[in-house]
Each structure stands twice: as structure tokens, then as C-alpha cells.
Amino acid sequence: MKQSSPRSLFATRLGVIATTVGSAVGLGNIWRFPYEAGVHGGGAFLILYIAFILILGVPVLCAEFALGRSTHRGIFGAFSSIRPNSRWRWGGIIGVVASLMILSFYSVVAGWTMEYFIVSVKGGLSGLSDAELHASFSSFLVGWRPVGWTIVFLLINYFVTARGVQKGVERISNILTPMLFVLIIAFCINSLLLPGASEGLAFLFHPDFSKITPSVVIGAMGQAFFSLSLGIGVMLTYASYFTDRTPIVRSAMITASLDTLIALLSGILIFPAVFTYGVSPAEGPTLVFEVLPSIFNRLPGGMIWSALFFFMLFLASLTSTMSMSECVVTYFVEEKGMKRKSATALTIAVAVVFGILCALSFSSLSDLTLPFIGSFNIFNFFDYTSSNILLPVGGILISVFVGRIMSRSLLTKQLSSRPSGAPSFAARVIPFILSWVAPVLITIIFLVNL
Numbered sequence: 001m002k003q004s005s006p007r008s009l010f011a012t013r014l015g016v017i018a019t020t021v022g023s024a025v026g027l028g029n030i031w032r033f034p035y036e037a038g039v040h041g042g043g044a045f046l047i048l049y050i051a052f053i054l055i056l057g058v059p060v061l062c063a064e065f066a067l068g069r070s071t072h073r074g075i076f077g078a079f080s081s082i083r084p085n086s087r088w089r090w091g092g093i094i095g096v097v098a099s100l101m102i103l104s105f106y107s108v109v110a111g112w113t114m115e116y117f118i119v120s121v122k123g124g125l126s127g128l129s130d131a132e133l134h135a136s137f138s139s140f141l142v143g144w145r146p147v148g149w150t151i152v153f154l155l156i157n158y159f160v161t162a163r164g165v166q167k168g169v170e171r172i173s174n175i176l177t178p179m180l181f182v183l184i185i186a187f188c189i190n191s192l193l194l195p196g197a198s199e200g201l202a203f204l205f206h207p208d209f210s211k212i213t214p215s216v217v218i219g220a221m222g223q224a225f226f227s228l229s230l231g232i233g234v235m236l237t238y239a240s241y242f243t244d245r246t247p248i249v250r251s252a253m254i255t256a257s258l259d260t261l262i263a264l265l266s267g268i269l270i271f272p273a274v275f276t277y278g279v280s281p282a283e284g285p286t287l288v289f290e291v292l293p294s295i296f297n298r299l300p301g302g303m304i305w306s307a308l309f310f311f312m313l314f315l316a317s318l319t320s321t322m323s324m325s326e327c328v329v330t331y332f333v334e335e336k337g338m339k340r341k342s343a344t345a346l347t348i349a350v351a352v353v354f355g356i357l358c359a360l361s362f363s364s365l366s367d368l369t370l371p372f373i374g375s376f377n378i379f380n381f382f383d384y385t386s387s388n389i390l391l392p393v394g395g396i397l398i399s400v401f402v403g404r405i406m407s408r409s410l411l412t413k414q415l416s417s418r419p420s421g422a423p424s425f426a427a428r429v430i431p432f433i434l435s436w437v438a439p440v441l442i443t444i445i446f447l448v449n450l
Contacts, residue, residue, distance in 0.1 A: 008165040010241050015170040017254055018177040019238055022319030024228045024259040025180065027109060030316055031288050033263040034270040036223050038280070040216040043207030046267075048220035053256055056441050057224045059433040060395055061235060061252040062426070063402035066414035068239030069248065070406075074330030075233025078240070082406060091397035095233030096331045098390035100347070102232070103324035104354035105382040107157070110317035111149030111359070115140060116289060117310035123303050125293045137289045141362040150355040154348050156318065161325045162344040165241050169322055176315050183312040184262065187269045190305065196276030203275065204267045222445045226387065228259055231395030231442075234323040237330050248414055249426045288313070325351075358382055392446035396439050403434030 010016050037045045071081040076092025119125055128136065140146065160168045191197060229235060242251075273295045274280070296306040325347055332343035357365065361379035369375050376384060402411060408431065415427035 008241060009243050010170055010246075011166050012170075012174075013246070015166075015174060016238075016242060016246055016251055017258070018173040019170055019319075019323070020235060020251065020255040021258045021262075022173045022177040022180075023234055023238060023323035024255060024320075025177070025262045026229075026316045026320030027106075027288075027313065028223075028227050029259065029263045030184070030266045030269075030313060033223060033227065034267050036219055037204065037267055038271075038274075040219050041208060041211035042203040042271075043205055044209055044212050045216055045220050046204060046264075047207050048212070048217055049224055049263075050260060052221045052224035052441075053228075053260055055433070056221065056438055057228045057230065058252050058256050059430045060225070060230045060399055060438055060442075061228055061256060062248055062415060062430050063398050063434050063438075064230065064233065064236040065239040065242070065248045065252055066411055067398065067402055067406065068236035069242040069244070069246065070410055070414050072240050074237045074240060074334055075327060076331050077334050078233075078236060079401065082401075088397070088401060088405070091394060091401065092233070092331075094390050094394045094397070095231075095236075096328055098232040098386045098394060099234060099324040099327040100350060101354070101382045101386040101390070103154075103157075103321050103328070103347075104351045105358045105379055105386075106317065106321055106324070107153050107351060107355045108146060108150050108359045108379065110153045110314065110321065111146055112140075112289065113310045113313040113317060114149045114153060115145060116293070117307055117314060120293075120303060120307035120310055125306055126297060126303050128293070128297065130290070130294050133290045133293050142366075143363065146359040146362070147356050150359045151352055153317070153321075154352050154355060157321055157325055157351075158344055158348040160318075160322055161329060161347075162341045164340060165326075169326060172322070173319060176319050180312060180315045180319070181262070183308060183315070184265045184269060187305070187309065187312070188265050190299070191269050191272040194272045194276040196274075197272040199275040200271030200273070201268070204264075204271050218445065218448045221441060222449065225395065225442065225445060226391065227263065228256060229320070229323065231391040231393075231398065232324075232327065232386075233394065233398075234327045236398070237327045238323060240330070249424070249430075354382070388446070388449040392442050392449070395442045396446070399434045399438040399442065403431050403436075403438075 010019070037049075067078045071078040073081055074092075075095035076089065079086075079088040079092045116125070125133065125136075160172050162168065191200070225231070270292075274291075277295050277298055279291055279295065292309065293306055296302040296309070299305055325344065328347045329340065329343045332338045332346060333340055336343075338346070358379040361368075361377035366377060369377055370381050411431060412427045415430055416424045
């Protein structure tokens with residue numbers, strides 16, 4: 001059932017950029033990029049990552065933007081508008097399910113950042129040894145506080161999303177996204193003053209091409225794809241609120257550039273610190289909640305830096321999960337005829353249930369594993385299924401649908417920024433990439449990750 005009331009649109013060009021960049025920027029940039037770069041050798045990985053942002057990320061982002069703006073529908077409605085009653089509707093279903101799964105488990109991690117922000121403000125991490133930091137995080141995971149923080153975070157998400165596109169999502173993004181940039185730049189300035197700054201920057205920006213292996217190439221390709229939140233329709237949903245004057249290719253380039261800038265700044269933030277204090281750049285998943293607090297303890301004013309860092313992670317988590325919520329809410333509003341507040345309440349309620357199960361995966365439900373995928377607990381199942389299966393499959397479907405099924409004249413009109421409507425260079429190249437290049441590259445990511 002299509003929504004009968006006039007569709008909301010973003011009020012300003014700043015709102016377009018703030019919301020799309022806010023959706024893309026999250027723990028994947030601030031935590032995953034430095035970790036992936038550390039594991040894969042630094043500079044060589046960075047060059048490949050930027051190349052794949054241009055080759056893969058921008059074209060698929062343009063595809064989502066073009067499909068969303070041309071139909072002014074969410075991901076389910078966008079497929080149905082162009083191919084009614086076809087099997088392409090499954091692309092919309094995949095997007096809605098993936099968004100709900102990511103919202104659920106991502107909110108658990110966001111809850112962890114809220115806990116660590118409060119503890120940092122109180123000085124609870126100051127003076128702890130590495131072993132004590134590890135024990136503290138492990139003790140926190142097995143308690144009930146992660147459940148409480150997950151619920152609190154999702155309630156915050158509800159109050160933002162329920163207010164609508166302009167008064168909620170756009171207004172908050174206009175505040176939080178610039179704030180996120182200011183905080184990360186402040187951290188970078190501090191890191192550049194550390195004794196190991198030159199060594200850390202050399203690791204990140206001086207490529208050693210002998211370290212390029214198939215796994216490094218695949219890692220860079222996957223990071224480029226996942227960093228931009230592609231394949232699940234959140235960018236498509238935001239694009240459905242674009243005005244007809246919003247330039248598709250330019251907006252995609254700006255979003256991808258700022259998203260990449262945040263990833264680079266995250267590397268500048270982390271690598272000088274880890275080299276200064278003798279930490280391995282490939283430390284892995286414990287980097288944020290165990291290793292970095294240990295580093296902050298050694299800095300002047302470490303308690304303040306620690307609190308600001310986890311507050312920054314909270315902001316990044318909120319701007320990302322707002323887009324996940326919006327994707328699901330749009331489905332309920334447009335296809336099920338629900339009022340926005342009711343649709344938001346239902347979305348958050350389901351996410352709370354799933355989020356609680358994910359949070360308890362490290363404590364009372366730690367022994368509950370899903371036998372058909374090995375030893376994965378519920379949290380890992382949500383993470384693995386959404387990131388390694390649903391996102392790539394969704395990305396392939398969107399690329400093929402826009403590149404081959406969508407009317408070429410409609411796609412050219414969406415991609416062209418010329419008043420005459422004549423095909424620009426991007427409007428000639430992007431359809432080819434979407435039809436042939438992107439599906440192959442995303443399929444490689446999909447198969448390797450499986």
C-alpha cells in the first residue's frame with residue numbers, strides 16, 4: 001500500500017550530505033578501517049581501498065541514489081514501482097531484513113560505547129593495567145548492563161526517527177555529522193604530536209607493494225563496499241527524499257569522499273598512538289575497548305580523551321543506525337499503510353527483542369549456538385548473515401537491476417547533471433560498471449567471505 005500523504009523531502013543540500021555521510025560513517029570507518037589496514041600492511045591496502053571506492057563504491061552508490069530518487073519509494077517500493085509483481089521484490093525484502101538485523105546487533109555495540117563513555121567520565125578506566133582492562137570488558141559483557149544500554153540506545157533512535165525526515169533524521173544529522181568531524185580532527189591533532197607520529201604515518205601512507213596479496217585485494221574491496229553502507233537500501237531510502245534538483249553523481253562523490261576522509265582520519269588517529277606505545281597495528285577486535293583505553297591512560301588528560309573518543313563512537317553509531325531504522329520504517333509506512341510513529345515503534349520494538357538476544361549472546365545465552373553455521377552465537381549470526389550474505393546479494397541485485405532492468409533513458413536522466421539531459425561521462429560509464437563490473441566484484445567478495 002503506497003503512502004497517500006505527500007512525501008517528505010530533505011530541506012537543504014547540507015541535509016542530503018549530512019544524512020548520507022552520517023549513514024556511511026560508523027564503526028566501520030573508525031574501528032574497522034584501521035584494523036583492516038593494520039592487518040593488510042597499511043599503505044598498499046589504502047591505495048587499493050581508494051581505487052575500489054572509485055571503481056565499485058561510487059557507481060553502486062549512484063545506482064541506489066538513482067533508483068531512490070526516480071521512484072521516491074523505499075527499497076521494496078522502488079523495485080516494485082519499476083517491475084510490479086516480479087521476483088525483484090526479493091531485493092526489497094533482503095534490504096529490509098538486513099537493515100533490521102544490522103540495527104539489532106549494531107545497537108549492542110553502540111550500547112558498549114555508551115557504557116565506556118560513562119565509565120570514562122567517572123574515571124573508571126584510569127590507571128588500569130592491560131590485564132585489568134581486559135578483565136573489565138569481559139566482566140561487563142557477561143552482566144546485564146549491555147542489555148540496558150542496548151534498550152537505551154534504541155529508545156534514542158526511536159525519538160529521532162519518529163519525528164520524521166526533516167525534523168528528526170535531517171535535523172539531527174546536521175548537528176551530529178559536523179560534530180563527529182570536529183572530534184576526530186581534534187584526536188588527529190593530538191596523535192600527530194605523539195613521538196611515534198612519523199612512524200605511524202609512514203605505515204599508513206608509504207605503500208609496500210610487496211605486501212599486496214589476493215587477501216589484501218579482497219579485504220580492500222570488501223571494506224570499500226561495506227564502508228558506504230551499500231547493498232541494503234539505506235542509501236536508496238535516503239535518496240527517495242532527494243529533490244529533483246539534487247545532483248546524483250556529485251552527491252555520491254561527496255559522500256564517498258567524506259566517508260573515505262573519515263577512514264583516513266581514523267588511521268591518523270590510531271596508528272601514531274599504537275606505534276608510540278608499542279602496540280601491534282593488527283591488534284584486532286579488542287582495539288577499541290581494551291587497547292585504546294590502555295593508550296589513553298598513558299596520555300596527558302587521558303580520562304578526557306577516553307570520554308571524547310567513546311562519545312565520538314556513540315555519535316557515529318547513532319547516525320548509522322538512524323538510516324537502518326529509516327529503511328525499515330519506510331517499508332511499514334509505504335507498503336503496510338502504517339502511521340510513521342507506529343511504524344517506528346514497531347521497528348524499534350522488534351530491534352529491542354533481537355538486540356537483547358544479541359547482547360545476551362556473551363552471557364546467559366553464550367552456550368546457545370546455531371548448529372547449521374557452526375559455533376556462531378546469536379550476535380555473530382546476525383553480524384555474519386547481514387554483512388557477508390545479505391549485503392553482497394543486495395548489492396548484486398541493485399547493480400544488475402539498475403544497470404540492466406531500469407530504463408536506460410531514465411537512468412541517464414538521473415545521472416546527468418546537464419540542463420539538456422544529454423549523457424555526461426558518468427552517465428555513459430556508470431551503467432556499464434553496474435551491468436558488468438560491479439556484479440563480478442561483489443560476487444567475488446561474497447564467495448570469499450563465505
